[in-house]
Amino acid sequence: MKSSTIAVFPLKIVLFPDSIIPLHIFEERYLRMIQDFTENKIGFGINLSVSSKNYNTGCEAKRLDVIKKYDDGRLDIIIYGGRRYEINNLHESDYGYLIGHPNFFEDVSELYDRITLMNCAKTYNDIVHLLKNESIKEIRLSDIKTKKPSFLLAQKTGLSALQKQQILELKSENERLMSILLHLQNVLPALKQAEAVNRIIKNDGYF
Secondary structure, eight states: OBOOOEEEEEESSOOOTTOEEEEEEOSHHHHHHHHHHHHHOOOEEEEEEETTEEEEEEEEEEEEEEEEEOTTSOEEEEEEEEEEEEEEEEEEOTTSSEEEEEEEEOOOSOOOOHHHHHHHHHHHHHHHHHHTOTTSOOOOGGGOOOSOHHHHHHHHSOOOHHHHHHHHHOOOHHHHHHHHHHHHHHHHHHHHHHHHHHHHHHTTTOO
16 A cells, blocks of 8 residues: 655664654754654654665654653654555655655464464563563563564564564564564573573582
């Protein structure tokens, strides 16, 4: 489905649907972009930009809250992720920020595999127990209300920006969950090995 032109904010982060990201806005062109969003109803989205490459698939900001306005015009904002899109005909606007034509897309129609989700949560919680960090909480399946839990998990599981981009581009919830599970299953044994090494060090080199 095609929509009108939207602004593109290239960043080294990935915005997911229904996620929340805080941003500090200081460049004049992006301050103008935020102004156009709030006052003129011109939409904008975030596209990953790393190593001088801008990725075509991004996520729109369905709304934002201004948290703080500075005397020099800078802003602290929180943005809320909306629909995903692929951007076309990207070019610079009169105000210096990028604009393009988004093709919004949805997932293929399917129900997610609850067993895969349960395995993701179990493996994640096993990692939480190893880390022993009180600020990192376990995932409880009863707290997950969304039909696309992969986007929630992708924010918590230590994925790189490129891995998050791959998750964003996938159009299957089950493929996203499986990708996250494989990531967690790779992380867990590495952490167990590190924990074992730490125990040996604490015991002066004896098992």
